[in-house]
Amino acid sequence: MRVNSMEKLLVSPSPHIRNDVSTAKIMGHVMIGLLPAVIAATVIFGGKALMLIGFCIAVAVILERISGAIMKRPDTTGDLSAAVTGLIFALNLPPTLPFWIALIGLFFAIVVTKMLFGGLGCNFANPAIVGRIVITLSFTSAMTTWSEPFSSDVTTMATPLASRSADYFDMFIGTTSGCIGETSALALIFGFVYLCAVKVITPSTPVAYVGTVALFSWIAGVDPLYQVLAGGLLLGAIFMATDYVTTPVTQTGKIIFGIGCGIITCVIRLYGSYPEGVSFSILIMNIVTPYIDMLCRTKPVGAKKPAKPQKEGM
């Protein structure tokens, strides 16, 4: 016997089915895409690099949880975005960086840049990049102390960008000095192919970014291949310039974003006083992203141009 059927049937607006891609799954794909770089880092720089990566991921998640609780927001660590920020941040650090400096960087990344602006989706700049820039400017010597591959000694070896004399093969497989996750181009390209294959990113931004750097360098009379392989370009172009929240939505917008990043990176690298400009270029382009989005709206199919407003009082 049916007592009251109105109580039993669910009523909701269409559509009644959804696909199975979720924010957490997308973030999971990004972490898988970074796995080759993590493995390469562990092989090249040893267990201390892996420990720093683990520390950063854990701290990022804990910071988001605590600050979220203080701000009385529902816990959002389940979407894995904090873990991804922690991982990307770690890959941007020198292997021998003291943990406490990493902690300060993560505080600026997660608490200041992300949570204070409203959490995931509301931050205007890439949290990992802001965190990295804060500690690069505050702890410049620690952030530019590099260790040699396969060695646990802290040395002040120059990175390929500074020395300008590294071997192509070393830079390709990663056996050179630099940030934990940036040295192995091969590992990063594996991640790029994976992310494109699972349709988490489109190739437009990385291709526009890397292409612009190569072209700019070639015109400026610098070895384009060297500029592409050296420094944090591939890590930035593949994993940070493709962050959904802080980059344009449309394909045209993504290409403009990539070209802008490429130009700024080259200007800083070739004419600025810093050897590396990837972080700054992405941050600057993050800031102009709302304007790129405004200029690059899609054109609806069959849309008619609105009638010109009639001038009144003529």
Added chain:
Amino acid sequence: MPFFGIHLPHKKGTAQSATVKLPLPEVVKIPMSQHMGTPCEPTVKVGDTVTVGQKIGDSTAFMSTPVHSSVSGTVKAIGDYLLASGKVCKAVVIETDGNQTVSEDVKPPQVDDLKSFIAAIKESGCCGLGGAGFPTHIKLNVDIKDKPIDSLVINAAECEPYITSDCREIIERPDDVIDGIKQVMKYLEIENAYICIEKNKPEAIKLMKEKTASEGNIKVVPLRASYPQGAEKVVAYSATGRIVGEGELPSAKGIIVLNVSTAGFISRYLKTGMPLVEKRLTLDGDAFRTPCNVMALVGTPVSKLIKFADGAEGAIAKLIAGGPMMGMCLYDFETPVTKTNNAILGFTEKLAVRKEEQTACIHCGRCVSACPMKLMPNEIAKAYEAKDADMLRKLKLNLCMNCGSCSYVCPARRNVAETNQLAKGLIR
């Protein structure tokens, strides 16, 4: 290329299920509003004896078609009835006598020119059988001297998952479909017809190709199986390459789009004069143990269909009239079948209840790439929150056809399409 589509699971499990006539219900409830347009006024009184095909509701309004009795029996009640859309209209409740006596009004109409053809279609009570339910006589009532129509697009895309009722129309009544197409082509002086079928229905494509082999001006167009391939503007583009613009009807571009079941019905009506009193529906979803296609009389309570498909009412958490992408939820098992119904889906709690809460928009742009009209649902949502009607107009929200693709792909599980619908309230 305009009109991107998204990939959906097809779920066409009932494609091989031949249509079964549903047993005669004891009582039918026939709403006076069966489609968009003006509702009819009942032309019968309580206590009247009615026969199959007898007119029981009519209207003098332009945007309206008459309603006919689907059964023979006695009018038990005429009362107000709450439609699934929330509007109230009159409904005629008829107790069947079991004889299904056919009305003497049912005889082939006299049709010799366009005017009498349109008049006959209006009397047939026909409206678009694809689901939207635009009255067919209005669609066909074009001034062919002024704006000639050169392409008749027969929409058999059936891009919604689960639904196979149009596919069954092709397979079971191919000659009616072809004849209906020819009749429309003849009276509207249309040169070419295109039967558009998604490639996931190879049997229907093969059959239509065979049947049209000797017809030089009727072409079968296999379409890529993507959603929303069956939307009017999309199917018109797929067949002719012409884009029906904002605020335009397809006829402005020399096109008429007709659902395949509508074409089949037109042929049968011209031959027999039996108005639109029955409808083929696909019954599917995980709450039905025996998914199938049925032919149901208009006014049959949905509960009879559920029983026929071995669905336990207790297990049904969500009952949908139409497909899972654009269908409407029913809240009452006694809702009557109407002319525009093409499917009833029963979902158990497993499919009906969403497990994940909606989270913040991450600007991934999936809704933008999914939108077949190339709108920007992310920007529309922002403008809606700001209650910025000018911006909503600039973003061409009026072009949104509520296909639901944006919600389907959203990884944050946001109700994107619902927001678009709400935002439309600001620009009306």
